[in-house]
Amino acid sequence: MDQAQVGARSGGYKTIVYVICSVAALGGLLFGLDQGFIANSLETIQQHYHLGVHDGERYSSILATGGIVGALLSGLFARFLGRKKSLLFAGFIFTAASAYSALLPPLPVLSACRFALGFGVGVASFIVPLFLSETAPASIRGSMGTLFQLMITIGIFLISLTNVLIVRAFVNPATSLPLMFLTITLFAALMFLGGFILPESPRWLMLKGRKEQAVAVLRRTLNTEEEINFAVAEIEQALHGPQGAGVGIVMRGYFMKVLLVGVLLQVFQQLVGINMMIYYSPTIFGYAGIKGLLAAMTVPTVNMLFTFPAIRLVEKWGRKKLLYVGAITMLVTMIAAGAAFQAIGSVSDSTMIGSAPKTVLLASAILYIFGFAVSWGPVVWLVCSEIFPLEGREIGMTITTMVNWTFAGLVMANALSFMQAHGNASIFYVFAGFCVLAILFVALFVPETKGITLEQMELNLKNGVRLRELGNQAPGR
Numbered sequence: 001m002d003q004a005q006v007g008a009r010s011g012g013y014k015t016i017v018y019v020i021c022s023v024a025a026l027g028g029l030l031f032g033l034d035q036g037f038i039a040n041s042l043e044t045i046q047q048h049y050h051l052g053v054h055d056g057e058r059y060s061s062i063l064a065t066g067g068i069v070g071a072l073l074s075g076l077f078a079r080f081l082g083r084k085k086s087l088l089f090a091g092f093i094f095t096a097a098s099a100y101s102a103l104l105p106p107l108p109v110l111s112a113c114r115f116a117l118g119f120g121v122g123v124a125s126f127i128v129p130l131f132l133s134e135t136a137p138a139s140i141r142g143s144m145g146t147l148f149q150l151m152i153t154i155g156i157f158l159i160s161l162t163n164v165l166i167v168r169a170f171v172n173p174a175t176s177l178p179l180m181f182l183t184i185t186l187f188a189a190l191m192f193l194g195g196f197i198l199p200e201s202p203r204w205l206m207l208k209g210r211k212e213q214a215v216a217v218l219r220r221t222l223n224t225e226e227e228i229n230f231a232v233a234e235i236e237q238a239l240h241g242p243q244g245a246g247v248g249i250v251m252r253g254y255f256m257k258v259l260l261v262g263v264l265l266q267v268f269q270q271l272v273g274i275n276m277m278i279y280y281s282p283t284i285f286g287y288a289g290i291k292g293l294l295a296a297m298t299v300p301t302v303n304m305l306f307t308f309p310a311i312r313l314v315e316k317w318g319r320k321k322l323l324y325v326g327a328i329t330m331l332v333t334m335i336a337a338g339a340a341f342q343a344i345g346s347v348s349d350s351t352m353i354g355s356a357p358k359t360v361l362l363a364s365a366i367l368y369i370f371g372f373a374v375s376w377g378p379v380v381w382l383v384c385s386e387i388f389p390l391e392g393r394e395i396g397m398t399i400t401t402m403v404n405w406t407f408a409g410l411v412m413a414n415a416l417s418f419m420q421a422h423g424n425a426s427i428f429y430v431f432a433g434f435c436v437l438a439i440l441f442v443a444l445f446v447p448e449t450k451g452i453t454l455e456q457m458e459l460n461l462k463n464g465v466r467l468r469e470l471g472n473q474a475p476g477r
Contacts, residue, residue, distance in 0.1 A: 016220055020198060022147060027127060029155040031155065036160040044177055057416055059107075068122065077123060079394050082204050083130060083134070084199070090120045090121070094116075094120035095185055102181035104178060118405075130397050131201055149307055156303060160296065199220060218232070234455035235455065237455060250395065254464070258470075259400075262399070263399065265383060265400070266401070268376070268380075273334065274372050274376070276415040278303070288358055299369055303373050306373035310378045313374060319446070322375040323446065325375055327371070327435050328435075330431075331435035335432050338429045339360070340364065446467075
């Protein structure tokens with residue numbers, strides 16, 4: 001009998017489980033606040049600091065550099081400080097950096113603050129999926145894991161909306177820009193303070209030999225002694241392997257297999273084009289003559305609304321089916337968006353652009369965001385938090401999170417320049433090609449991790465089970 005069956009037999013899980021996971025997922029708010037911030041504040045920043053297109057791209061992509069460094073150190077933070085303290089540390093950095101940015105310091109200092117924001121988000125993007133996967137029971141781990149992506153989308157929506165309202169109310173960048181940064185500070189402070197009510201991950205406590213504290217946490221989240229004993233037994237079984245293996249674990253064959261899965265999932269999550277749409281959608285719509293509130297709020301609104309279904313679908317359909325649906329949807333819509341820009345051609349006067357290509361572009365963007373929001377957005381982070389064995393979980397999450405930020409930075413730093421150099425349609429076809437590769441990769445290598453405990457999946461991995469079959473339950477369980 002697995003943990004999901006034990007939990008179901010005892011009548012589900014305590015309300016506190018959902019409270020803990022929801023508060024922890026607020027770390028995703030950090031991620032979303034900054035993504036949405038750039039989309040509708042970049043023009044104001046360019047006006048105040050007199051930046052061109054390339055300078056704007058460079059400022060935007062500094063976040064990814066900070067994210068890489070934050071992710072690099074997150075494994076150490078997670079191992080030695082624990083999951084809770086690491087999340088509080090990220091919240092403090094993000095709050096402090098955004099508050100100082102509101103003073104509108106010189107551009108080099110503002111850029112340093114953006115690096116610090118990226119560092120904080122890099123830590124949060126590592127810690128939150130890890131905490132959720134280790135804390136939520138197996139039968140609802142997928143749903144709770146998708147809360148991270150949901151909070152990202154809520155952050156994007158909230159900061160996009162407030163930035164639009166601020167710009168409309170205060171035309172002067174010297175007034176509107178500080179208010180934008182202070183809005184981020186407020187949201188970040190709420191997340192930071194909320195983190196104090198979280199317990200520590202029971203798996204981390206067991207890893208550190210603090211069994212009594214781990215059992216105390218499990219008593220808060222599970223209903224019966226049977227569930228608690230089952231969870232403790234599985235964690236102890238996983239701990240029988242070598243612990244604290246460090247970077248040397250990367251050279252072990254079983255670990256290298258799942259590491260490649262995690263790395264390529266994160267690569268494809270970025271190379272299907274999402275950060276171009278999140279960061280630069282108002283600019284891209286502007287190229288097609290679509291401006292105003294429609295251009296500013298379409299992507300963040302759709303992104304948030306369509307993430308809600310993923311919370312249910314990730315347990316009902318499973319991870320792989322959602323990845324297929326999302327990749328196919330994004331493939332079709334990227335081709336359609338490229339065709340729309342080809343129809344527009346080199347028209348410089350936006351008033352001369354017909355309604356048909358505008359309609360196709362807008363519909364493509366909406367359906368594209370739907371495809372990503374229900375699949376590659378939440379599912380990639382979820383699978384990466386599930387597939388690594390306990391003794392190498394921090395290392396695996398460190399590497400895959402760094403890869404995500406590296407490729408996010410490449411997209412942020414080059415998307416608009418690529419469109420200028422090769423035509424507006426070109427980049428959409430490039431991203432469509434990566435969607436095709438993503439579909440093939442999922443079919444051949446990605447396991448279905450729905451409903452299986454982390455410990456059973458680890459046992460399958462070490463017993464030599466094929467990658468795409470790691471999520472199969474062992475006989476008699």
